[in-house]
Amino acid sequence: xxxxxxxxxxxxxxxxxxxxxxxxxxxxxxxxxxxxxxxxxxxxxxxxxxxxxxxxxxxxxxxxxxxxxxxxxxxxxxxxxxxxxxxxxxxxxxxxxxxxxxxxxxxxxxxxxxxxxxxxxxxxxxxxxxxxxxxxxxxxxxxxxxxxxxxxxxxxxxxxxxxxxxxxxxxxxxxxxxxxxxxxxxxxxxxxxxxxxxxxxxxxxxxxxxxxxxxxxxxxxxxxxxxxxxxxxxxxxxxxxxxxxxxxxxxxxxxxxxxxxxxxxxxxxxxxxxxxxxxxxxxxxxxxxxxxxxxxxxxxxxxxxxxxxxxxxxxxxxxxxxxxxxxxxxxxxxxxxxxxxxxxx
Amino acid sequence: xxxxxxxxxxxxxxxxxxxxxxxxxxxxxxxxxxxxxxxxxxxxxxxxxxxxxxxxxxxxxxxxxxxxxxxxxxxxxxxxxxxxxxxxxxxxxxxxxxxxxxxxxxxxxxxxxxxxxxxxxxxxxxxxxxxxxxxxxxxxxxxxxxxxxxxxxxxxxxxxxxxxxxxxxxxxxxxxxxxxxxxxxxxxxxxxxxxxxxxxxxxxxxxxxxxxxxxxxxxxxxxxxxxxxxxxxxxxxxxxxxxxxxxxxxxxxxxxxxxxxxxxxxxxxxxxxxxxxxxxxxxxxxxxxxxxxxxxxxxxxxxxxxxxxxxxxxxxxxxxxxxxxxxxxxxxxxxxxxxxxxxxx
DNA sequence: CTGTTAGCGCTTTCAG
DNA sequence: CTGAAAGCGCTAACAG
Numbered sequence: 013x014x015x016x017x018x019x020x021x022x023x024x025x026x027x028x029x030x031x032x033x034x035x036x037x038x039x040x041x042x043x044x045x046x047x048x049x050x051x052x053x054x055x056x057x058x059x060x061x062x063x064x065x066x067x068x069x070x071x072x073x074x075x076x077x078x079x080x081x082x083x084x085x086x087x088x089x090x091x092x093x094x095x096x097x098x099x100x101x102x103x104x105x106x107x108x109x110x111x112x113x114x115x116x117x118x119x120x121x122x123x124x125x126x127x128x129x130x131x132x133x134x135x136x137x138x139x140x141x142x143x144x145x146x147x148x149x150x151x152x153x154x155x156x157x158x159x160x161x162x163x164x165x166x167x168x169x170x171x172x173x174x175x176x177x178x179x180x181x182x183x184x185x186x187x188x189x190x191x192x193x194x195x196x197x198x199x200x201x202x203x204x205x206x207x208x209x210x211x212x213x214x215x216x217x218x219x220x221x222x223x224x225x226x227x228x229x230x231x232x233x234x235x236x237x238x239x240x241x242x243x244x245x246x247x248x249x250x251x252x253x254x255x256x257x258x259x260x261x262x263x264x265x266x267x268x269x270x271x272x273x274x275x276x277x278x279x280x281x282x283x284x285x286x287x288x289x290x291x292x293x294x295x296x297x298x299x300x301x302x303x304x305x306x307x308x309x310x311x312x313x314x315x316x317x318x319x320x321x322x323x324x325x326x327x328x329x330x331x332x333x334x335x336x337x338x339x340x341x342x343x344x345x346x347x348x349x350x351x352x353x354x355x356x357x
Numbered sequence: 358x359x360x361x362x363x364x365x366x367x368x369x370x371x372x373x374x375x376x377x378x379x380x381x382x383x384x385x386x387x388x389x390x391x392x393x394x395x396x397x398x399x400x401x402x403x404x405x406x407x408x409x410x411x412x413x414x415x416x417x418x419x420x421x422x423x424x425x426x427x428x429x430x431x432x433x434x435x436x437x438x439x440x441x442x443x444x445x446x447x448x449x450x451x452x453x454x455x456x457x458x459x460x461x462x463x464x465x466x467x468x469x470x471x472x473x474x475x476x477x478x479x480x481x482x483x484x485x486x487x488x489x490x491x492x493x494x495x496x497x498x499x500x501x502x503x504x505x506x507x508x509x510x511x512x513x514x515x516x517x518x519x520x521x522x523x524x525x526x527x528x529x530x531x532x533x534x535x536x537x538x539x540x541x542x543x544x545x546x547x548x549x550x551x552x553x554x555x556x557x558x559x560x561x562x563x564x565x566x567x568x569x570x571x572x573x574x575x576x577x578x579x580x581x582x583x584x585x586x587x588x589x590x591x592x593x594x595x596x597x598x599x600x601x602x603x604x605x606x607x608x609x610x611x612x613x614x615x616x617x618x619x620x621x622x623x624x625x626x627x628x629x630x631x632x633x634x635x636x637x638x639x640x641x642x643x644x645x646x647x648x649x650x651x652x653x654x655x656x657x658x659x660x661x662x663x664x665x666x667x668x669x670x671x672x673x674x675x676x677x678x679x680x681x682x683x684x685x686x687x688x689x690x691x692x693x694x695x696x697x698x699x700x701x702x
Numbered sequence: 703c704t705g706t707t708a709g710c711g712c713t714t715t716c717a718g
Numbered sequence: 719c720t721g722a723a724a725g726c727g728c729t730a731a732c733a734g
Contacts, residue, residue, distance in 0.1 A: 020727055031705045036729060046703060066475050068727035071416040072710055078455070078476070086441045092432035099431060099458055103469070108476055110423070110455045113444055124448070130411050131423070131453055269644040276646070299614045301621070301646050365711055376721045381713060389719055413711035417726055 019060040028052060039064070070132070079323060080128035080136040082112045082121065084165070089294045090264075091139065094163070094316030098137060101320035107134075114141040125149045129156050135323045137316075139164040142207065142238075159326035163319040164312075168208045171343040173326065175318045179209065179291070180216035182308030182350030183261065186289040187220035189306060189352060190259040195287070199232040199257035201246050201267055210235075210263070213291075217261065232257055236267060243270035251278055251286075259287045265294035268304055291350070309353040318346055364405040373397060384409070415477070424668060425473035425481040427457045427466065429510070434639045435609075436484070439508070439661030443482060446665035452479075459486040470494045474501050480668045482661075484509040487552060487583075504671035508664040509657075513553045516688045518671065520663045524554065524636070525561035527653030527695030528606065531634040532565035534651060534697060535604040540632070544577035544602035546591045546612055555580075555608070558636075562606065577602055581612060588615035596623055596631075604632045610639035613649055636695070654698040663691055 021035040028035070030049065038045045038053035056062075070076045081098055083091045095111070102109045110133060112124035121141045128136060129152065136153065138160055147167050153160050162174040190198050200217045203210040214233065221228055234249045236242035247270070250257055262268045268290040272282050280286055281302075288304035297303035322344070366380040373380070375394065382390045383398035401407075415421045426443055428436045440456070447454045455478060457469035466486045473481060474497065481498065483505055492512050498505050507519035535543050545562045548555040559578065566573055579594045581587035592615070595602055607613045613635040617627050625631055626647075633649035642648035667689070 022727075032727085033706080033729075034704055036727095037704090040729090044703060049704085063475065065416075065477075065727055067412065067416040067419070067421065067477050068710095069729085071410075071412040071712095071726090072728055072730095074412070074710085076412065086431075086444065087434065087437040089432065089434075092437045095456075096431045096458060099456060103457070103472075106472070108455050108472060109457075110453050111440075111444060112448070112454075113441060127448075127451070127453060130408065132410075132412050269641075273644060296614075296641055296644075299618060299641075299645075367711075377712080378714075378722080379720055381711095382720090385713090391719060394720085410711055413726095414713085416710090416728095417712055417714095419726085 018065070019057075019062045020065070021062075024053060024056055024060065024062060028056060074132070076132050076134055077106065078108045078110055078131065078133050079320075079327075080110050080112065080124075080131075080133040082114060082124055082128070082136065082138045084114050084116045084139060084141055086111070086113045088266075090164070090310070090312045093312040094139075094319075097313040097316035098320045101317055101324075105324060107324075114144075116141040116143055118144040118146070122149055125153065129153065129158060133158060135159045135161070135327045137161050137163065137319045137323055140167060141165070142204065145206075157330070159323060159330060161319045161323045161326070163315045165207070165209065169343070173322060173343055174345045175315050175322065175348060176345055177310050177315065177348045177350050179212045179308075179310075179350050180219070182291065182310075182352055183213060183216035184220045184223070185352035186261050186306065186308055187217065187224060189289070190261075190287070191224040191226065193259075193287075195259040196226055197229075197232070197255060197257035198226065198259045198261070199234070199250050201243070201250070201260060201262040201271060202233060202235050203238055203263040203267075205235055213263065236263065238263070238267065240270050243267045244274045247271040247274040248278075251275065251280070257286070259289075262288065262290040264291045265296075265307070269294070272302070272304075289352075292353070306352050308350050310350050311348060315348060318348070322346065363410070364402075364407045365410070366407075369398060369401055369405065369407060373401060419477070421477050421479055422451065423453045423455055423476065423478050424665075424672075425455050425457065425469075425476075425478040427459060427469055427473070427481065427483045429459050429461045429484060429486055431456070431458045433611075435509070435655070435657045438657040439484075439664075442658040442661035443665045446662055446669075450669060452669075459489075461486040461488055463489040463491070467494055470498065474498065474503060478503060480504045480506070480672045482506050482508065482664045482668055485512055486510070487549065490551075502675070504668060504675065506664045506668045506671070508660050510552070510554065514688070518667060518688055519690045520660050520667065520693060521690055522655050522660060522693045522695050524557045524653075524655075524695050525564070527636065527655075527697055528558060528561035529565045529568070530697035531606050531651065531653055532562065532569060535606075535632070535634070536569040536571065538604075538632075540604040541571055542574075542577070542600060542602035543571065543604045543606070544579070544595050546588070546595070546605060546607040546616060547578060547580050548583055548608040548612075550580055558608065581608065583608070583612065585615050588612045589619045592616040592619035593623075596620065596625070602631070604634075607633065607635040609636045610641075610652070614639070617647070617649075634697075637698075651697050653695050655695050656693060660693060663693070667691065 021032045025032040025035045035053050038050040079102055081095055085091055099109050114121035118141050136158055162172055166174045166176050202214055218228055231253055234246040236246040262271055268288050275282055275286055283302050289306045290304055292307035292309050366377050370377040370380045380398050383395040424447055426440055430436055444454050459466035463486050466489060481503055507517055511519045511521050547559055563573055576598055579591040581591040607616055613633050620627055620631055628647050634651045635649055637652035637654045
């Protein structure tokens with residue numbers, strides 16, 4: 013029960029009657045240390061059950077081998093898939109992941125970012141809170157020299173690193189699919205208008221309609237704040253139109269779930285009176301008796317992995333002390349094409 | 358662009374022509390420092406945008422204000438609900454959460470535990486990997502003086518701290534419900550036999566049958582390894598019996614999802630030919646047209662919060678240096694009753 | 703190849 | 719009320 017009596021290099025040095033620096037070097041396989049000494053040191057370290065005190069190393073090296081991941085919510089399937097892959101990647105590099113959920117609250121987000129800064133994380137992966145409009149933290153982190161990679165919810169700025177998913181390709185496929193099935197009344201339940209993700213979807217929606225020679229009906233675009241009530245209301249708005257649409261693209265699966273409930277509550281039948289396609293983030297369709305017609309896959313796991321990869325590149329670059337300020341890395345963006353998958357029906 | 362030129366207490370001391378110790382004390386509101394000095398120090402610190410270097414503090418204080426959370430999977434709803442609450446709780450105490458997913462692999466689990474030990478976390482919350490049979494890490498962590506709280510998947514040992522959910526109450530209610538609806542052919546799709554959680558469920562299942570005067574039919578208890586195939590196979594085993602059961606309790610929602618698919622694939626109808634109740638961990642029933650009859654709620658969020666609470670008690674206790682070894686805290690367990698909820702049908 | 707020395711930033715006795 | 723000095727455990731010039 014050698015409580016708290018963790019051995020240190022000093023202890024090893026004393027027992028071996030050599031200096032601490034030699035011990036340190038031996039332990040780190042420094043080439044300049046003789047093979048025999050190295051062996052002796054390692055052997056004793058083993059015996060004593062020596063473990064380096066990383067807090068000392070962190071302190072000394074100004075590096076923590078820790079990255080921060082900040083997400084709106086840890087309990088949404090999209091994000092848990094992403095973090096799962098991030099953790100995986102980090103783990104393979106012997107990095108540790110620290111975690112924060114913003115709950116889409118900008119204040120909370122800022123607080124988490126500060127905590128992470130204070131913990132001196134080596135980098136941050138961030139999916140911004142939906143309601144964040146001011147991105148002061150970008151400046152804060154830049155000053156602190158902490159690299160950041162965004163994904164999913166990416167601020168509409170140039171000088172940032174991000175994994176973005178091209179929402180347009182998937183939307184086009186969705187509309188094409190609907191059109192080729194003969195649908196003309198195609199509606200769109202979009203998310204909050206201020207989100208880049210909403211704008212992009214909407215543009216793509218309109219483009220795709222035009223492409224298919226379907227005239228745009230403004231009533232067919234409705235908005236939800238993504239709450240259950242918002243989703244339901246938006247859906248009812250569509251259902252109550254004199255000319256009810258027969259096909260609906262929606263912002264994401266959560267919206268679709270509520271929408272389908274609303275549809276049923278009105279005595280209509282999914283996949284008969286009305287068809288759905290949505291951006292995928294909830295992997296349950298295979299279990300539903302009447303799933304949407306298809307999903308636009310956004311590959312959250314892949315996005316997470318790519319974000320991690322990009323972040324580690326930035327970290328490595330920093331570490332290899334590019335003293336020159338070319339290190340002001342211009343924002344780099346990797347685009348991931350969304351695409352239609354899972355023809356459920 | 359004061360790159361890397363974070364001000365230190367030394368800097369403040371110099372400018373104010375006082376000693377670093379005074380600065381340190383002032384910053385920490387030490388009572389022995391004069392009000393005026395304290396003010397001056399704080400003011401300058403503010404101006405310089407001083408931020409204490411936590412890595413130095415961690416090093417000095419042998420405390421990292423970080424807890425580790427290790428879960429089998431980050432992408433299962435049950436666990437994301439739990440971690441979400443843990444993060445919440447930790448956040449409110451200004452602690453940081455570091456994260457690891459074992460993917461139910463004992464080796465990986467051990468590796469993560471070592472990483473966390475090395476990062477000197479102040480405590481760990483752990484839901485053990487399903488396949489872990491050897492709990493050497495308990496000893497390791499005890500020696501390292503890192504308190505641990507288990508939840509959900511808890512080793513069957515006495516000297517550990519844990520939040521356990523009493524699976525029996527819920528099972529009893531489930532069987533009672535089935536029985537009161539007139540079901541006599543009640544089956545049980547259990548998880549891997551070696552799990553404490555499976556054993557407990559099975560005991561409760563048998564007890565409850567007896568209680569309701571229903572004779573036990575051994576064929577009505579089947580097992581799955583929780584894979585999709587395992588779930589399907591187990592279900593088919595039941596369906597193919599000469600006397601098909603009319604009601605099924607299953608290990609958890611994921612099992613039920615696959616089971617319901619299997620049932621449908623055989624041309625049977627859920628909630629007509631066969632009824633389901635399962636331990637809840639997947640919040641989607643409200644969206645299903647034919648959900649299970651009810652769910653046995655296990656309150657993952659609450660379990661997480663309780664685990665965090667218990668862990669912080671242990672940490673605080675340690676910190677208030679109970680040098681005496683009464684600190685060999687006997688295992689304490691908090692039991693959470695599972696109960697039947699969501700009468701979906 | 704190895705030892706000496708200094709120091710990371712902060713806290714904390716011990717003396718005033 | 720304040721300062722001087724030591725030290726946490728480790729690394730890294732700089733000397734041999």
